[in-house]
Amino acid sequence: MLIVHHLNQSRSQRVLWALEELNMPYQIIRYQREPDMQAPPALKKVHPLGKSPVLEDNGHIIAESGAILEYLQERYDKSHQFRPQEEIDKLQYRFWLHYAEGSLMPLLLMKLIFSRLGKPPVPFGLRTLGNALGKGVQKAYLDKQIATHASFIESQLASRTWFAGEHLSMADIQMSFPLFALLSRGGINALPNIAAWTKRIEMRPAWQRAIQQGGPFEIPGD
Incomplete structure (x- = not known):
């Protein structure tokens, strides 16, 4: 099962959208911003930078939105629907x-x-x-x-x-x-x-x- 470490009001919304477009099942682990709008310390237990999004899949921990989106496209977009061919x-x-x-x-x-x-x-x-x-x-x-x-x-x-x-x-x-x-x-x-x-x-x-x-x-x- 894919796991998305999701911080409210953040870039991780992009990952949820990509997974919905791909019709992939996934689990969300939710985090709330601190009063100063920073990510909570708990995210550092997932990835040393303590940022979101982070994707877990098959033992891999993947950070950075662009890297996550490319990974999802290459691994799960079998029909190349979300990557152009021309x-x-x-x-x-x-x-x-x-x-x-x-x-x-x-x-x-x-x-x-x-x-x-x-x-x-x-x-x-x-x-x-x-x-x-x-x-x-x-x-x-x-x-x-x-x-x-x-x-x-x-x-x-x-x-x-x-x-x-x-x-x-x-x-x-x-x-x-x-x-x-x-x-x-x-x-x-x-x-x-x-x-x-x-x-x-x-x-x-x-x-x-x-x-x-x-x-x-x-x-x-x-």
């Missing part, structure tokens, strides 16, 4: 699998961190300075970078239904978390192609089942 689509597939966490998500994480420098747990006496610093970094660097990435993704989705061709693939599942984060905290309103893509996701029965299994999925803004 060469041009394969290139897109590989790009988006790595781009999601390698390029886009670090910017969105920094955006979240700098937007909270004027709030607890930052010490009270440093919050005014932290707020000014956070706003300055966002205006001078982060917002421009995020806008560039948003424009790039928006243009890519203008000519295709999914990220790696005309069918949903693991690349879409990998991109789901950062794009929901982009819509939540990116500060950009006019992204119709990305918004339409998220609506297509939310209409999929497997996504809906994953939400029922994993619990409410809302990525906090700033």
Whole structure:
């Protein structure tokens, strides 16, 4: 039996969605975030980094969303339904699998961190300075970078239904978390192609089942 170590409001939602798309049976071990939004120490008993998601299968402990999704596709997607076969689509597939966490998500994480420098747990006496610093970094660097990435993704989705061709693939599942984060905290309103893509996701029965299994999925803004 596949076991998913699932942290609420986290990247592990992607793994639940992938398993539902694959119609694979699995067990969920649930963890709740600490008051500071960090993962609980219990996750370090599963993997030394103490992060989620973690997948257990046949004695293997697999961490990192992209690695988990590739493992599931290679091992359980016997009909290659969730990996494209055309060469041009394969290139897109590989790009988006790595781009999601390698390029886009670090910017969105920094955006979240700098937007909270004027709030607890930052010490009270440093919050005014932290707020000014956070706003300055966002205006001078982060917002421009995020806008560039948003424009790039928006243009890519203008000519295709999914990220790696005309069918949903693991690349879409990998991109789901950062794009929901982009819509939540990116500060950009006019992204119709990305918004339409998220609506297509939310209409999929497997996504809906994953939400029922994993619990409410809302990525906090700033």
